[in-house]
Amino acid sequence: MAIQQKLSLMIPGPTPVPEKVLQALSKHPIGHRSKEFQDLVESTTENLKWLHQTQNDVLTITGSGTAAMEAGIINTLSRGDKVICGENGKFGERWVKVAKEFGLEVIKIDSEWGNPLDPEEFKKVLEEDKQKEIKAVILTHSETSTGVINDLETISRYIREHNTALSIIDCVTSLGACNVPVDEWQLDIVASGSQKGYMIPPGLSFISISQKAWEATERSNIPKFYLNLQSYRKSLLSNSNPYTPAVNLVFALDEALKMMREEGLDNIFSRHSKHKLAISNAVKALNLKLFADENYLSPSITAIKTEEMDAEEFRKIIKNNFDILLAGGQDHLKGKIFRVGHLGYVNDRDIITVISAISNVLFDLGKITAKEVGEALVVATKYLEKN
Numbered sequence: 001m002a003i004q005q006k007l008s009l010m011i012p013g014p015t016p017v018p019e020k021v022l023q024a025l026s027k028h029p030i031g032h033r034s035k036e037f038q039d040l041v042e043s044t045t046e047n048l049k050w051l052h053q054t055q056n057d058v059l060t061i062t063g064s065g066t067a068a069m070e071a072g073i074i075n076t077l078s079r080g081d082k083v084i085c086g087e088n089g090k091f092g093e094r095w096v097k098v099a100k101e102f103g104l105e106v107i108k109i110d111s112e113w114g115n116p117l118d119p120e121e122f123k124k125v126l127e128e129d130k131q132k133e134i135k136a137v138i139l140t141h142s143e144t145s146t147g148v149i150n151d152l153e154t155i156s157r158y159i160r161e162h163n164t165a166l167s168i169i170d171c172v173t174s175l176g177a178c179n180v181p182v183d184e185w186q187l188d189i190v191a192s193g194s195q196k197g198y199m200i201p202p203g204l205s206f207i208s209i210s211q212k213a214w215e216a217t218e219r220s221n222i223p224k225f226y227l228n229l230q231s232y233r234k235s236l237l238s239n240s241n242p243y244t245p246a247v248n249l250v251f252a253l254d255e256a257l258k259m260m261r262e263e264g265l266d267n268i269f270s271r272h273s274k275h276k277l278a279i280s281n282a283v284k285a286l287n288l289k290l291f292a293d294e295n296y297l298s299p300s301i302t303a304i305k306t307e308e309m310d311a312e313e314f315r316k317i318i319k320n321n322f323d324i325l326l327a328g329g330q331d332h333l334k335g336k337i338f339r340v341g342h343l344g345y346v347n348d349r350d351i352i353t354v355i356s357a358i359s360n361v362l363f364d365l366g367k368i369t370a371k372e373v374g375e376a377l378v379v380a381t382k383y384l385e386k387n
């Protein structure tokens with residue numbers, strides 16, 4: 001029996017939370033209309049813009065990541081609008097459901113789970129839309145359910161060339177893990193959530209909104225109240241919120257963003273990149289196969305096939321023996337894959353530990369030799385030494 005309180009979260013959210021951020025959370029709340037809180041909102045807003053690499057407004061909403069995505073959709077579109085939804089996993093599927101729920105006409109561009117979306121398909125559909133009926137392209141940058149990163153840079157270029165459609169992008173597991181230059185790629189709406197790359201517990205979501213998207217909000221006729229972004233924009237002019245925000249989570253956000261600024265964007269991205277490479281190459285040395293297309297590996301989550309082993313059973317052993325929580329497969333992938341989250345507050349030790357734990361269990365089960373255990377660690381070390 002493992003001792004309590006040593007649980008290591010290696011799932012794609014909630015992610016581990018630094019001590020400093022936990023301490024900020026445990027402070028006594030303050031009034032959300034106070035000058036002190038306004039100062040805090042001013043500081044977090046500025047740092048959120050830095051993280052998004054944008055001059056656009058970035059709003060904070062109390063709610064999970066889905067709230068930010070839903071807000072993006074219902075504030076900029078109207079019933080009956082035609083939208084393209086990219087779908088190559090569970091989250092892509094969710095945005096199709098949301099779009100349909102609000103009466104949008106969905107053109108689905110999909111690809112098999114584990115493969116990336118094909119940018120050329122977006123190009124084709126957008127180019128054929130001479131009447132400019134397509135009002136938005138909705139897609140997931142890093143598809144957490146499969147560990148695939150989609151080529152947002154190219155797709156966003158095709159969206160810009162269309163000139164009318166807005167981009168509404170789920171960057172929940174890419175923002176703060178790899179480069180998402182909102183202004184450079186001219187992304188209209190970018191949604192993210194606190195329990196992912198931000199190193200904060202769940203409860204806050206973030207949305208950046210371009211001028212073009214604000215203009216679209218004037219035309220939108222989908223009903224909304226709590227998620228009406230114009231209310232948030234108006235309040236933000238005085239560094240305030242329309243409703244009571246999760247004050248303590250904002251304390252935490254302030255600390256976390258300061259930590260991120262201290263580390264710097266390039267260092268954050270290269271840390272995620274080397275961790276991705278260390279894990280993906282180590283598991284191959286352990287004779288396991290990656291679920292995602294190797295040229296499109298997400299920076300924050302690695303999905304691994306277990307083939308003749310039950311992935312749920314494997315996860316249970318890792319949890320019982322090592323107190324490491326891994327994620328399972330969703331839907332038809334349940335039992336077939338497990339997923340290692342390496343997003344946010346993760347260091348080289350976490351990576352070495354999880355690779356060792358996986359190796360240990362495979363060795364115990366007689367699936368691999370001692371030589372392969374050693375090779376996996378050597379491979380991981382090689383990637384971790386970089387930078």
Ligand SMILES: *Cc1c(COP(=O)(O)O)cnc(C)c1O
Pocket residue numbers: 012013064065066067091140142143144170172173193196
């Ligand atoms: C976690 C996640 C979300 C948000 O989910 P919530 O549970 O609403 O916070 C959205 N998209 C992706 C890709 C995610 O990984």
